[in-house]
Amino acid sequence: MSEIQVPFGNMKLNYNFHKAAIDEAVTRVLEKGWFVLGQEGRLFEESFASYCGQAYGIGVGSGTEALHLALLACGVKSGDEVITVANTCVPTVSAISFAGAIPVFVDIDQSTYTMDPSRIEERITPITKVIIPVHLYGQCTDMYPILEIAKKYGLKVIEDCAQAHGAKYRGQVAGTMGDAGAYSFYPSKNLGAYGDAGIVVTGDPAIAEYVRMARNYGEKQRYNHAIKGFNSRLDEIQAAILMTRLPFLDKGNQRRRQIAARYSEAFQDIDGIDCPAEAEGRYHVYHLYVIRVRDRKRFQEIMAEHGVATMIHYPVPIHRQESYLECSNQASYLKSTDSIAPHIVSLPIYPEMTDEQVNVVITAVKVFFGQ
Numbered sequence: 001m002s003e004i005q006v007p008f009g010n011m012k013l014n015y016n017f018h019k020a021a022i023d024e025a026v027t028r029v030l031e032k033g034w035f036v037l038g039q040e041g042r043l044f045e046e047s048f049a050s051y052c053g054q055a056y057g058i059g060v061g062s063g064t065e066a067l068h069l070a071l072l073a074c075g076v077k078s079g080d081e082v083i084t085v086a087n088t089c090v091p092t093v094s095a096i097s098f099a100g101a102i103p104v105f106v107d108i109d110q111s112t113y114t115m116d117p118s119r120i121e122e123r124i125t126p127i128t129k130v131i132i133p134v135h136l137y138g139q140c141t142d143m144y145p146i147l148e149i150a151k152k153y154g155l156k157v158i159e160d161c162a163q164a165h166g167a168k169y170r171g172q173v174a175g176t177m178g179d180a181g182a183y184s185f186y187p188s189k190n191l192g193a194y195g196d197a198g199i200v201v202t203g204d205p206a207i208a209e210y211v212r213m214a215r216n217y218g219e220k221q222r223y224n225h226a227i228k229g230f231n232s233r234l235d236e237i238q239a240a241i242l243m244t245r246l247p248f249l250d251k252g253n254q255r256r257r258q259i260a261a262r263y264s265e266a267f268q269d270i271d272g273i274d275c276p277a278e279a280e281g282r283y284h285v286y287h288l289y290v291i292r293v294r295d296r297k298r299f300q301e302i303m304a305e306h307g308v309a310t311m312i313h314y315p316v317p318i319h320r321q322e323s324y325l326e327c328s329n330q331a332s333y334l335k336s337t338d339s340i341a342p343h344i345v346s347l348p349i350y351p352e353m354t355d356e357q358v359n360v361v362i363t364a365v366k367v368f369f370g371q
């Protein structure tokens with residue numbers, strides 16, 4: 001293997017770029033001496049909710065917790081069913097398990113890798129409570145049909161926006177179409193903290209109030225616990241860091257889109273490579289640039305020989321994970337999910353990538369395809 005020329009991500013470059021502002025923000029919090037649930041958190045909650053165009057934002061400890069607390073706020077109880085996809089990052093489903101609910105998987109649309117709305121109704125039962133569409137890889141799920149089905153059956157919708165900061169569906173920002181949107185600020189996301197963090201955005205004051213209590217031991221007023229809660233708070237240092245990075249989110253997404261456009265243009269005439277499709281009316285923010293190739297193992301080897309790091313998101317669908325063996329009998333509903341899994345592979349894409357690095361990736365892909 002040759003030396004890595006294009007790593008899959010580079011958090012240090014990001015810090016170097018924002019160093020002065022980050023150092024100032026962290027020092028400010030340290031000197032104030034107030035670390036949990038304070039001014040910095042409130043300011044970021046308001047700013048991020050307003051960025052999304054939504055009324056409420058409630059900072060929490062992680063994206064997983066954002067989903068978990070949103071599920072509880074939507075009234076999900078032990079034994080209820082929650083519909084989602086199996087082609088996702090495992091925390092989507094961990095949150096369902098945390099709530100004591102049963103994950104029910106719907107197949108994906110093979111061109112966008114997101115939930116296929118035409119396959120939802122066959123999975124609804126009398127104990128279905130919530131649908132969680134996952135805006136995977138940075139592109140929104142086809143939301144209108146999902147909202148219509150939810151209305152018809154009296155279900156709540158929680159959007160998993162962990163990979164979709166700033167993504168849009170017919171002009172609406174991810175997380176503002178359903179009853180709630182759950183975001184993660186894990187460091188490598190399009191908007192990342194320097195540690196764990198998440199937020200729930202919602203326009204429903206009852207959901208907002210529930211999450212606000214649930215994240216802080218169920219406290220309504222000091223020492224007055226209205227519900228059984230948790231400890232899942234967004235700390236002041238992470239909030240201050242996120243506040244310095246929020247103004248750069250759109251620019252970062254634009255750079256991601258620029259790199260994606262260069263890839264897609266360079267690969268358009270190559271037989272045997274499926275590039276990501278941008279569905280009509282959707283603003284894709286390319287958290288990941290995922291292609292499909294027939295011989296993935298060989299592809300990754302050749303890329304590595306050219307110094308290009310690749311990854312797979314995700315090699316094993318949830319219903320095939322050891323931890324979710326009880327879901328393996330859902331496979332008959334998940335033909336597309338199973339058929340893409342052996343072929344998907346992610347190329348490096350992040351705002352700090354240089355044009356030269358993009359060229360290195362393109363050249364390596366062309367070499368693999370003999371061009």
Ligand SMILES: *Cc1c(COP(=O)(O)O)cnc(C)c1O
Nearest residue numbers: 062063064089091092162184186
């Ligand atoms: C990252 C991610 C999560 C979980 O977020 P954490 O902050 O790591 O808990 C949930 N869903 C998806 C699709 C993700 O990519």
